[in-house]
Amino acid sequence: xxxxxxxxxxxxxxxxxxxxxxxxxxxxxxxxxxxxxxxxxxxxxxxxxxxxxxxxxxxxxxxxxxxxxxxxxxxxxxxxxxxxxxxxxxxxxxxxxxxxxxxxxxxxxxxxxxxxxxxxxxxxxxxxxxxxxxxxxxxxxxxxxxxxxxxxxxxxxxxxxxxxxxxxxxxxxxxxxxxxxxxxxxxxxxxxxxxxxxxxxxxxxxxxxxxxxxxxxxxxxxxxxxxxxxxxxxxxxxxxx
Amino acid sequence: xxxxxxxxxxxxxxxxxxxxxxxxxxxxxxxxxxxxxxxxxxxxxxxxxxxxxxxxxxxxxxxxxxxxxxxxxxxxxxxxxxxxxxxxxxxxxxxxxxxxxxxxxxxxxxxxxxxxxxxxxxxxxxxxxxxxxxxxxxxxxxxxxxxxxxxxxxxxxxxxxxxxxxxxxxxxxxxxxxxxxxxxxxxxxxxxxxxxxxxxxxxxxxxxxxxxxxxxxxxxxxxxxxxxxxxxxxxxxxxxxxxxxxxxxxxxxxxxxxxxxxxxxxxxxxxxxxxxxxxxxxxxxxxxxxxxxxxxxxxxxxxxxxxxxxxxxxxxxxxxxxxxxxxxxxxxxxxxxxxxxxxxxxxxxxxxxxxxxxxxxxxxxxxxxxxxxxxxxxxx
Numbered sequence: 001x002x003x004x005x006x007x008x009x010x011x012x013x014x015x016x017x018x019x020x021x022x023x024x025x026x027x028x029x030x031x032x033x034x035x036x037x038x039x040x041x042x043x044x045x046x047x048x049x050x051x052x053x054x055x056x057x058x059x060x061x062x063x064x065x066x067x068x069x070x071x072x073x074x075x076x077x078x079x080x081x082x083x084x085x086x087x088x089x090x091x092x093x094x095x096x097x098x099x100x101x102x103x104x105x106x107x108x109x110x111x112x113x114x115x116x117x118x119x120x121x122x123x124x125x126x127x128x129x130x131x132x133x134x135x136x137x138x139x140x141x142x143x144x145x146x147x148x149x150x151x152x153x154x155x156x157x158x159x160x161x162x163x164x165x166x167x168x169x170x171x172x173x174x175x176x177x178x179x180x181x182x183x184x185x186x187x188x189x190x191x192x193x194x195x196x197x198x199x200x201x202x203x204x205x206x207x208x209x210x211x212x213x214x215x216x217x218x219x220x221x222x223x224x225x226x227x228x229x230x231x232x233x234x235x236x237x238x239x240x241x
Numbered sequence: 242x243x244x245x246x247x248x249x250x251x252x253x254x255x256x257x258x259x260x261x262x263x264x265x266x267x268x269x270x271x272x273x274x275x276x277x278x279x280x281x282x283x284x285x286x287x288x289x290x291x292x293x294x295x296x297x298x299x300x301x302x303x304x305x306x307x308x309x310x311x312x313x314x315x316x317x318x319x320x321x322x323x324x325x326x327x328x329x330x331x332x333x334x335x336x337x338x339x340x341x342x343x344x345x346x347x348x349x350x351x352x353x354x355x356x357x358x359x360x361x362x363x364x365x366x367x368x369x370x371x372x373x374x375x376x377x378x379x380x381x382x383x384x385x386x387x388x389x390x391x392x393x394x395x396x397x398x399x400x401x402x403x404x405x406x407x408x409x410x411x412x413x414x415x416x417x418x419x420x421x422x423x424x425x426x427x428x429x430x431x432x433x434x435x436x437x438x439x440x441x442x443x444x445x446x447x448x449x450x451x452x453x454x455x456x457x458x459x460x461x462x463x464x465x466x467x468x469x470x471x472x473x474x475x476x477x478x479x480x481x482x483x484x485x486x487x488x489x490x491x492x493x494x495x496x497x498x499x500x501x502x503x504x505x506x507x508x509x510x511x512x513x514x515x516x517x518x519x520x521x522x523x524x525x526x527x528x529x530x531x532x533x534x535x536x537x538x539x540x541x542x543x544x545x546x547x548x549x550x551x552x553x554x555x556x557x558x559x560x561x562x563x564x565x566x567x568x569x570x571x572x573x574x575x576x577x578x579x580x581x582x583x584x585x586x587x588x589x590x591x592x593x594x595x596x597x598x599x600x601x602x603x604x605x606x607x608x609x610x611x612x613x614x615x616x617x618x619x620x621x
Contacts (some may be wrong), residue, residue, distance in 0.1 A: 102536035103535060116528055116532070118251035
């Protein structure tokens with residue numbers, strides 16, 4: 001992995017039909033704050049992640065990794081540029097439309113899982129389907145998916161009864177249950193030990209390929225990058241190979 | 242509904258505490274409602290059960306003293322009766338007296354009575370459920386509450402100072418009270434004698450038999466009485482039956498006080514529910530941000546919270562009302578003026594739930610301001 005502003009654009013190798021699928025970020029700029037306190041969080045970022053590709057974005061705190069996820073996940077509108085999801089620009093959509101894109105096309109995996117305390121592991125997945133307005137059989141089968149991430153035996157347990165690694169596994173299954181086109185993963189190993197971190201990223205890599213989803217994972221953890229198809233570096237809002 | 246129900250079960254202690262507070266308020270609302278109904282019955286049930294559209298009092302009479310200060314002339318009743326929109330107009334006497342009852346066993350017990358003087362042949366004459374109807378000059382028909390206090394048909398009532406002896410000949414079979422005093426109907430002429438202060442064998446002063454407290458008006462079928470027109474013609478000040486309730490001693494003050502307390506209770510309930518859901522929403526801010534990041538619409542989240550509020554309010558109000566009605570049933574056996582009536586209770590329950598929902602709705606408005614960005618670690 002190299003970190004250089006003069007390196008080729010991270011999506012420059014991909015052309016043709018391959019570029020129409022997955023997630024494409026084109027010339028995105030995002031400034032945060034006002035007046036003298038303005039910070040350029042994203043600076044002319046270009047990125048293409050194909051369906052079934054697992055891309056890691058590393059960089060120091062404040063480099064813009066989370067801002068990239070926010071823009072890619074339709075949580076924030078960029079100042080310039082656009083975000084294409086399977087060829088559809090979602091960056092300029094209304095709040096309502098963005099919410100629809102998030103529940104139908106985008107899956108989030110948060111730090112520590114960020115599970116709903118009142119719900120069992122199985123209900124976390126059912127809830128995601130309910131939010132997306134999906135009926136049974138319209139997404140993954142929740143119980144089957146829990147089995148797939150190795151959490152079938154803990155289906156009836158609530159988050160406080162699960163370990164950090166188990167919570168992340170449930171979080172991954174929750175993000176995938178609606179069959180999203182894009183999976184955005186925020187520091188999934190931040191609260192895990194080395195062995196569990198490796199397990200979780202291995203699982204993410206497997207599910208990315210299995211579910212043919214375009215995955216972006218931002219992380220500080222350089223030990224898990226070996227499982228990724230590509231590793232990008234972000235410094236001062238600029239993305240490079 | 243998916244999340245709402247599961248959160249209710251998961252955080253049942255928290256919701257239970259809040260529901261407990263609402264249930265306690267509901268109990269208080271039931272007791273106050275029962276007290277209000279009881280006071281209404283005690284204060285004006287005697288008036289409520291008169292088949293009267295309006296009363297015409299002496300000209301210039303104020304509402305709060307109408308029955309105790311007003312004196313009209315029977316000729317004014319004739320003027321009212323001659324009007325097209327009036328079906329009937331008869332003199333009505335009303336006065337409070339202290340008396341003693343001599344029971345068949347010879348025991349004497351003090352009793353207060355509201356004497357309603359009515360013409361036995363008029364539309365004001367009460368129907369009796371037991372005993373004889375009004376007619377005998379010395380006979381009185383009393384409220385059932387008089388018999389409940391140990392007085393029997395056939396007992397004699399002696400009015401203090403005058404010594405006028407009246408015999409209990411019948412009962413209305415229901416509660417008829419005025420200003421917390423039991424009603425006794427008696428013939429208008431006997432009432433006029435008592436009102437004039439004439440004891441047995443005394444001659445009432447001149448004009449006494451031409452007087453009454455007010456003129457009871459009954460509208461002609463399908464008509465509304467032109468009260469101001471009638472007042473101008475008869476030289477009276479009239480008011481509807483409902484308006485005349487304010488002339489019952491203490492009635493307005495009692496009802497106003499209880500209404501004020503009830504209004505405060507409703508406001509407190511709305512505030513309690515609103516505060517609970519405000520705190521609940523603030524506590525779940527990060528969780529709500531995650532759900533919004535997952536794409537849940539504001540409507541989805543607000544609907545969920547309002548379902549929780551509806552369940553909590555409905556269940557706790559129902560529990561509180563059941564407990565209140567149970568406790569209230571015990572109070573009806575005491576001398577306390579207390580009456581459980583379905584109408585006011587249903588209105589109170591609907592108000593409690595409705596205002597609680599309004600409080601919750603105001604609180605969940607915060608959901609709109611929850612930023613889904615907060616779900617991302619770097620934005621926390």
